[in-house]
Amino acid sequence: xxxxxxxLNFALHHAMQTDERVYVLGEDILDPxxxxxxxxxxxxxxxxxxxxxxxxxxxxxxxxxxxMALRGLRPVAEIMFGxxxxxxxxxxxxxxxxxxxxxxDQVRVPVVVRTPMGGRRxxxxxxxxxxxxxxxxxxxxxxxxxxxxxxxxxxxxxxxxDDDPVLFVEHKLLYTRPLLEAGKGDLVDYxxxxxxxxxxxxxxRFTNYSPHLTIASYGxxxxxxxxxxxxxxxxxxxxxxxxxFSQLSPFTLDPLLDSLTRTHRLLTVEEGGLTLGWGAEIxxxxxESSNDFPHGGASRSRYSLRRVAALDLPIANSKPLEDxxxxxVETIIHAALALFEA
Amino acid sequence: xxxxxxxxxxxxxxxxxTMLLIRRFEERLLAEFSTGKLAGTTHAYIGQxxxxxxxxxxxxxxxxxxxxxRCHGHLLAYGGDPYRLAAELMGKATGLVGGRGGSQHxxxxxxxxxxxxxxxLPVATGMALAEKxxxxxxxxxxxxxxxxxxxxxxxxxxxxxxxxxxxxxxVVENNRYAQTTPIELAVAGTITGRFSAFGITTLERDTxxxxxxxxxxxxxxxxxxxxxxxxxxILHTYRFSAHSKGDEVRDPAEITRAREKDPLLIHAMxxxxxxxxxxxSEVAAIIEDAFLRASADPFPSPESLITDH
Numbered sequence: 001x002x003x004x005x006x007x008l009n010f011a012l013h014h015a016m017q018t019d020e021r022v023y024v025l026g027e028d029i030l031d032p033x034x035x036x037x038x039x040x041x042x043x044x045x046x047x048x049x050x051x052x053x054x055x056x057x058x059x060x061x062x063x064x065x066x067x068m069a070l071r072g073l074r075p076v077a078e079i080m081f082g083x084x085x086x087x088x089x090x091x092x093x094x095x096x097x098x099x100x101x102x103x104x105d106q107v108r109v110p111v112v113v114r115t116p117m118g119g120r121r122x123x124x125x126x127x128x129x130x131x132x133x134x135x136x137x138x139x140x141x142x143x144x145x146x147x148x149x150x151x152x153x154x155x156x157x158x159x160x161x162d163d164d165p166v167l168f169v170e171h172k173l174l175y176t177r178p179l180l181e182a183g184k185g186d187l188v189d190y191x192x193x194x195x196x197x198x199x200x201x202x203x204x205r206f207t208n209y210s211p212h213l214t215i216a217s218y219g220x221x222x223x224x225x226x227x228x229x230x231x232x233x234x235x236x237x238x239x240x241x242x243x244x245f246s247q248l249s250p251f252t253l254d255p256l257l258d259s260l261t262r263t264h265r266l267l268t269v270e271e272g273g274l275t276l277g278w279g280a281e282i283x284x285x286x287x288e289s290s291n292d293f294p295h296g297g298a299s300r301s302r303y304s305l306r307r308v309a310a311l312d313l314p315i316a317n318s319k320p321l322e323d324x325x326x327x328x329v330e331t332i333i334h335a336a337l338a339l340f341e342a
Numbered sequence: 343x344x345x346x347x348x349x350x351x352x353x354x355x356x357x358x359x360t361m362l363l364i365r366r367f368e369e370r371l372l373a374e375f376s377t378g379k380l381a382g383t384t385h386a387y388i389g390q391x392x393x394x395x396x397x398x399x400x401x402x403x404x405x406x407x408x409x410x411x412r413c414h415g416h417l418l419a420y421g422g423d424p425y426r427l428a429a430e431l432m433g434k435a436t437g438l439v440g441g442r443g444g445s446q447h448x449x450x451x452x453x454x455x456x457x458x459x460x461x462x463l464p465v466a467t468g469m470a471l472a473e474k475x476x477x478x479x480x481x482x483x484x485x486x487x488x489x490x491x492x493x494x495x496x497x498x499x500x501x502x503x504x505x506x507x508x509x510x511x512x513v514v515e516n517n518r519y520a521q522t523t524p525i526e527l528a529v530a531g532t533i534t535g536r537f538s539a540f541g542i543t544t545l546e547r548d549t550x551x552x553x554x555x556x557x558x559x560x561x562x563x564x565x566x567x568x569x570x571x572x573x574x575x576i577l578h579t580y581r582f583s584a585h586s587k588g589d590e591v592r593d594p595a596e597i598t599r600a601r602e603k604d605p606l607l608i609h610a611m612x613x614x615x616x617x618x619x620x621x622x623s624e625v626a627a628i629i630e631d632a633f634l635r636a637s638a639d640p641f642p643s644p645e646s647l648i649t650d651h
């Protein structure tokens with residue numbers, strides 16, 4: 001069984017082996033500890049000169065990495081918890097993501113900032129958040145999230161090969177998850193379409209049934225979306241297409257609009273807070289796209305749209321509270337059914 | 343003031359000419375702002391010219407420089423083209439970064455600047471790391487002022503630069519005011535102490551004599567290059583112009599006293615009259631040409647904004 005963690009770890013080993021410009025920086029990443037979530041395990045043993053354990057200085061980790069990138073290296077910075085990206089915000093927004101454009105495309109900044117996001121492990125308000133929404137829409141920054149369907153290792157290697165800065169958001173619960181195989185398990189009835197490369201989006205669709213609902217998601221919440229889709233099928237005979245994004249920002253709506261021409265109903269699922277989040281932008285763009293709908297605005301405006309996201313609260317430590325704050329299979333099903341009542 | 347009519351070293355002339363170029367460029371810039379020919383903001387380097395001229399007279403062309411919001415003097419001393427700098431300030435397509443950056447966001451060869459206080463220091467530290475692992479023999483120079491001493495990113499950078507023995511020179515130009523706030527209200531302890539806390543040696547000079555700055559810079563740059571270790575070069579200076587354009591709150595008497603130590607006056611003593619006149623006329627021609635050509639240049643086209651993701 002290959003897990004997401006295995007693939008990410010392999011990708012770092014492979015990238016360092018094949019490209020001497022690749023450096024890895026972060027807190028507590030040296031063996032035998034190998035990083036708080038073990039993504040960097042084995043690297044310092046294999047490449048002692050190019051694995052740099054740092055002080056607890058998140059701003060400097062990203063800033064130093066950006067400086068290295070400006071001068072021709074390909075650094076990968078690990079921020080131990082995604083919650084700490086606020087400490088790197090100036091470095092990401094005003095430095096790494098700015099340089100190429102504000103220097104009139106005369107420089108490139110091939111830096112990757114990797115970080116685990118997400119809750120459901122009882123880590124409480126400052127170690128459980130999904131803060132990627134704060135970085136969506138930042139010009140010059142690519143935000144990418146691996147999942148169990150595409151190869152997370154390939155995604156990470158593509159991020160390292162990218163000439164521009166990438167914020168690479170890994171949901172903590174994905175690490176131990178096995179990679180999915182097309183045609184197996186709960187994917188058995190789906191046909192899988194790919195859109196774009198290397199940060200591919202996927203549409204999971206039924207070949208022999210007309211679908212009723214599109215669920216859009218990314219990262220770990222794709223696991224919840226699939227579980228909910230299975231239950232909706234079994235219990236309610238509702239056929240769901242699932243649109244899975246790997247690149248959150250910037251992004252193209254095409255796979256989603258394609259699916260919506262069949263389902264006319266859209267549910268977004270994310271683990272960040274509801275207000276001004278990822279789903280809000282998706283829904284806004286879908287609503288605006290009615291202006292250029294080939295069959296006229298009237299049919300597009302009949303789309304039913306809904307979001308599932310975390311409550312607009314800090315994430316509690318206590319499990320019943322944390323469960324109530326974050327989206328679940330149940331809340332997805334509940335929201336999906338509401339779309340059929342409208 | 344008595345001027346000694348002696349024959350001078352060509353280097354003395356070059357230093358004077360560099361300082362004069364910065365002075366006249368900034369004066370022209372402020373004049374263009376006041377007549378409404380320029381919009382936006384600027385941070386003049388007038389009064390601090392000895393620092394840039396002295397330092398860049400001892401660096402290598404391949405050294406990497408990260409400067410701050412007050413970067414015009416550094417760029418001109420580095421060898422940047424006054425015409426392309428003027429064009430950038432006017433927002434013209436021919437500017438150093440095509441009009442996208444303006445006064446504080448400049449890149450040319452190995453020279454970079456950004457307008458965020460403190461944020462540039464980790465980046466410059468990473469550049470020094472790149473030069474070290476690529477074994478180029480080049481060093482990084484990062485410029486900061488007394489105001490930047492309040493930013494935490496500086497101390498993260500000093501710590502890492504020292505821990506990892508990186509070839510970087512941190513130049514602190516203490517002009518005694520962070521915008522309008524005097525250093526007494528912003529900096530506790532000593533500037534040197536902030537470096538020595540991280541095991542970084544410092545050289546400190548309170549001077550506006552370019553030769554004294556040059557000697558200190560030579561020692562500091564040499565130490566960084568030789569030992570592959572960071573050094574702090576602390577230069578106490580004074581800016582004669584306002585922080586930006588019209589935001590002067592200092593006591594005029596204080597400024598007048600500081601002007602008695604004008605770096606141009608001090609260094610002009612080492613030149614003869616003909617040399618001073620020659621420098622003035624050369625610089626005047628360069629600046630006139632720079633501003634005239636830049637004003638005639640086209641603005642960038644908004645269509646150039648449309649690019650693929």
